Amino acid sequence: MSTQFIINDLKASVEGKEILKGINLEIKGGEIHAIMGPNGTGKSTLASALMGHPKYEVTGGTAHLNGEDILEMEVDERARAGMFLAMQYPSEITGVTNADFLRSAINARREEGNEISLIKFIRQMEGKMKELEMNTEFAHRYLNEGFSGGEKKRNEILQMMLLDPKLVILDEIDSGLDIDALRIVSNGVNAMRSEDRGFLVITHYQRLLNYIKPDFVHVMMQGRIVKSGGPELAERLENEGYDWVKEELGIVDETVGQA
Amino acid sequence: MSIQLSTPVNRQAAEALSRSKGEPEWLTAKRAEAAELVETLELPKVEKTRIDRWNLSAYGQYKPAQPVSSAAELSQDIQAFVPESQSGLLVTRGSGAVFSTLSDELKAQGVIFTDLETAAREHSAIVQQYLHSVVASNEDKLSALHSALWNGGVFVYVPKNVEVDLPLQAVLYNDDADATFAPHVLIVAESNSRVTYVDNVITTGSAAQVAAIHHGVVEVVAKAGAKVSFASIHSMGEEVVDISIRRAALDNDARVEWIIGDLNDGNTLSDTKSVLNGRGSSSDSKVISIGSKKQKLSLTTQAVHWGKSTDSQMITRAVMREEATAIINGITKIEKGATKANGEQTEKVLMLSPKSRGDANPILLIDEDDVTAGHAASVGQVNPEQVYYLMSRGIAKIDAERLIIYGFLAPVVSEIPIDAVREQLQRLLERKLEA
Numbered sequence: 001m002s003t004q005f006i007i008n009d010l011k012a013s014v015e016g017k018e019i020l021k022g023i024n025l026e027i028k029g030g031e032i033h034a035i036m037g038p039n040g041t042g043k044s045t046l047a048s049a050l051m052g053h054p055k056y057e058v059t060g061g062t063a064h065l066n067g068e069d070i071l072e073m074e075v076d077e078r079a080r081a082g083m084f085l086a087m088q089y090p091s092e093i094t095g096v097t098n099a100d101f102l103r104s105a106i107n108a109r110r111e112e113g114n115e116i117s118l119i120k121f122i123r124q125m126e127g128k129m130k131e132l133e134m135n136t137e138f139a140h141r142y143l144n145e146g147f148s149g150g151e152k153k154r155n156e157i158l159q160m161m162l163l164d165p166k167l168v169i170l171d172e173i174d175s176g177l178d179i180d181a182l183r184i185v186s187n188g189v190n191a192m193r194s195e196d197r198g199f200l201v202i203t204h205y206q207r208l209l210n211y212i213k214p215d216f217v218h219v220m221m222q223g224r225i226v227k228s229g230g231p232e233l234a235e236r237l238e239n240e241g242y243d244w245v246k247e248e249l250g251i252v253d254e255t256v257g258q259a
Numbered sequence: 260m261s262i263q264l265s266t267p268v269n270r271q272a273a274e275a276l277s278r279s280k281g282e283p284e285w286l287t288a289k290r291a292e293a294a295e296l297v298e299t300l301e302l303p304k305v306e307k308t309r310i311d312r313w314n315l316s317a318y319g320q321y322k323p324a325q326p327v328s329s330a331a332e333l334s335q336d337i338q339a340f341v342p343e344s345q346s347g348l349l350v351t352r353g354s355g356a357v358f359s360t361l362s363d364e365l366k367a368q369g370v371i372f373t374d375l376e377t378a379a380r381e382h383s384a385i386v387q388q389y390l391h392s393v394v395a396s397n398e399d400k401l402s403a404l405h406s407a408l409w410n411g412g413v414f415v416y417v418p419k420n421v422e423v424d425l426p427l428q429a430v431l432y433n434d435d436a437d438a439t440f441a442p443h444v445l446i447v448a449e450s451n452s453r454v455t456y457v458d459n460v461i462t463t464g465s466a467a468q469v470a471a472i473h474h475g476v477v478e479v480v481a482k483a484g485a486k487v488s489f490a491s492i493h494s495m496g497e498e499v500v501d502i503s504i505r506r507a508a509l510d511n512d513a514r515v516e517w518i519i520g521d522l523n524d525g526n527t528l529s530d531t532k533s534v535l536n537g538r539g540s541s542s543d544s545k546v547i548s549i550g551s552k553k554q555k556l557s558l559t560t561q562a563v564h565w566g567k568s569t570d571s572q573m574i575t576r577a578v579m580r581e582e583a584t585a586i587i588n589g590i591t592k593i594e595k596g597a598t599k600a601n602g603e604q605t606e607k608v609l610m611l612s613p614k615s616r617g618d619a620n621p622i623l624l625i626d627e628d629d630v631t632a633g634h635a636a637s638v639g640q641v642n643p644e645q646v647y648y649l650m651s652r653g654i655a656k657i658d659a660e661r662l663i664i665y666g667f668l669a670p671v672v673s674e675i676p677i678d679a680v681r682e683q684l685q686r687l688l689e690r691k692l693e694a
């Protein structure tokens with residue numbers, strides 16, 4: 001069965017303040033959806049609410065991955081069901097090596113007694129690190145600790161590649177990447193494109209979308225998707241900014257605001 | 260404030276016991292003098308810890324131990340602590356030694372490794388010279404009490420220029436709560452010598468389950484250019500109060516490395532101090548502790564800089580579960596004249612339950628301008644953002660927390676240079692964290 005991810009009228013609040021005001025989105029396996037939008041309009045909130053961050057309370061609506069209600073699940077269950085979020089600000093965890101962490105994450109998807117062998121794991125991990133042009137020394141560093149902005153982003157993609165998720169959300173994966181890294185990371189994402197995997201790519205820049213070609217582009221404002229289109233929409237936003245969208249829709253303050 | 264002891268300590272009793280053991284006159288006199296001081300001296304003031312409320316009565320009585328003729332005769336649970344490769348092994352049980360061995364090669368080089376009571380008889384002059392030279396008998400009520408009562412113990416003597424490659428290993432255990440368990444460890448490293456000493460302090464059987472005390476004192480004398488690595492892992496029972504005072508005195512360019520695992524289940528007073536007398540001497544201490552149930556822990560590391568260009572590094576990491584409380588003190592004292600000294604310390608506490616408590620007190624006392632010193636301290640809980648991050652990769656909450664907790668200890672554990680000690684510490688950490 002090809003993947004299907006359906007978000008229906010999703011509402012979420014943080015610290016009592018409603019941020020998402022009814023999101024509707026359908027992503028099929030093989031599709032790439034991009035979400036753009038000014039700062040503070042709820043893009044990361046959408047990602048966090050879908051992944052189950054404890055600070056974000058879902059107050060209405062549903063989200064189903066291949067028929068399964070993911071909002072009912074714990075964070076780890078969502079991940080094992082196929083959700084993956086490359087975070088805008090990944091955590092640093094002292095004392096836990098990247099390799100130990102990755103192996104735990106892989107083994108969490110396997111039955112007890114059927115853990116991945118160390119040799120196979122290292123082969124897989126080093127293979128993917130090579131694709132991402134990461135020095136294998138990063139396997140032995142503590143998780144994200146002291147990683148540069150770009151190194152953290154690459155490490156997020158490394159995790160995605162090893163965990164083989166069904167629905168991938170990339171939150172500003174391009175921020176902090178130099179030009180070469182942008183190409184490398186994009187190649188990694190493109191290599192993962194497949195019929196049973198859907199992508200939701202949050203970005204501010206059309207540049208990323210030159211590498212990762214979206215099928216659909218959505219604009220988020222005030223905690224809603226206010227406009228959707230094809231790749232040409234991203235190009236117009238890059239050239240003209242958001243004012244014309246606001247004008248068209250009669251929006252004065254595009255942020256989630258106090259309302 | 261006086262402590263009610265189960266066995267009264269006085270001059271007559273101390274003298275009688277010492278004579279009955281055939282100890283040299285000077286030692287009998289020292290014990291008698293200390294016994295008298297017990298009456299008059301006060302308990303030490305321990306930062307934010309009311310040790311006067313701890314059960315300090317159950318010192319028990321001197322009970323000689325029955326020696327065994329080979330390590331194989333030791334009980335199973337004790338053998339588990341005996342490593343495969345060592346240069347020497349010493350086992351004490353309750354109040355006395357039961358087994359000791361030292362490689363012929365080291366014996367030939369003049370190394371001494373035996374229990375301290377035996378050493379006091381057989382190497383009387385040298386023991387007399389150094390015993391209580393680092394931790395005096397008259398510092399407070401506890402030091403006096405220990406001087407009057409100590410038994411069994413360990414003596415390590417490494418002659419000039421001798422390098423002991425493999426660790427000297429001691430297992431100090433008590434399986435009888437009525438036996439006084441007060442080992443005194445004295446390590447003398449002559450100039451340019453090198454030695455690694457590792458011990459395990461444990462209680463088994465009844466001694467782990469009824470009120471008892473372990474009262475240990477460690478004195479390390481490191482002469483010019485000597486290097487002493489000292490590792491000690493304590494894992495005594497819930498009803499056992501552990502009082503452990505460790506101190507090293509360092510001459511020029513000497514170095515001491517302390518690795519302390521405070522993994523008891525009972526109340527613990529642990530104080531580890533380096534006195535950097537000599538120019539260019541240095542000290543490194545790493546302390547790891549796990550507290551659980553209603554345990555109270557007072558963990559102190561100290562460095563006193565007298566010599567020029569001295570260096571001290573101190574790290575303590577503690578994980579507190581359930582209702583455990585830890586008071587962690589780091590004291591770096593730099594005396595006037597100790598120019599170019601450097602002292603750094605870090606204390607971190609991770610609290611795993613709302614009822615656990617942690618208090619980290621970094622204290623810098625600096626009387627010299629031309630020095631560098633730094634400290635960092637933190638007390639916190641498992642960071643929910645980190646748990647979320649790990650869970651978002653499919654790792655179950657309990658495993659995520661476990662990774663974070665071991666990760667908290669890892670920067671210290673992974674730095675432990677002796678493989679066997681590191682592995683054993685890891686095993687005991689797991690036992691205590693997953694109990």
Ligand SMILES: Nc1ncnc2c1ncn2[C@@H]1O[C@H](COP(=O)(O)OP(=O)(O)OP(=O)(O)O)[C@@H](O)[C@H]1O
Binds near residue numbers: 037041043055256
């Ligand atoms: N944990 C939080 N605590 C308080 N406010 C929050 C929290 N998370 C989000 N918000 C608020 O919700 C609104 C939307 O934030 P969000 O991070 O979703 O924006 P975004 O669209 O991702 O912006 P950017 O493009 O800058 O990343 C903002 O006003 C933000 O301050």
Ligand SMILES: [Mg+2]
Binds near residue numbers: 043044088171
């Ligand atoms: Mg964002």
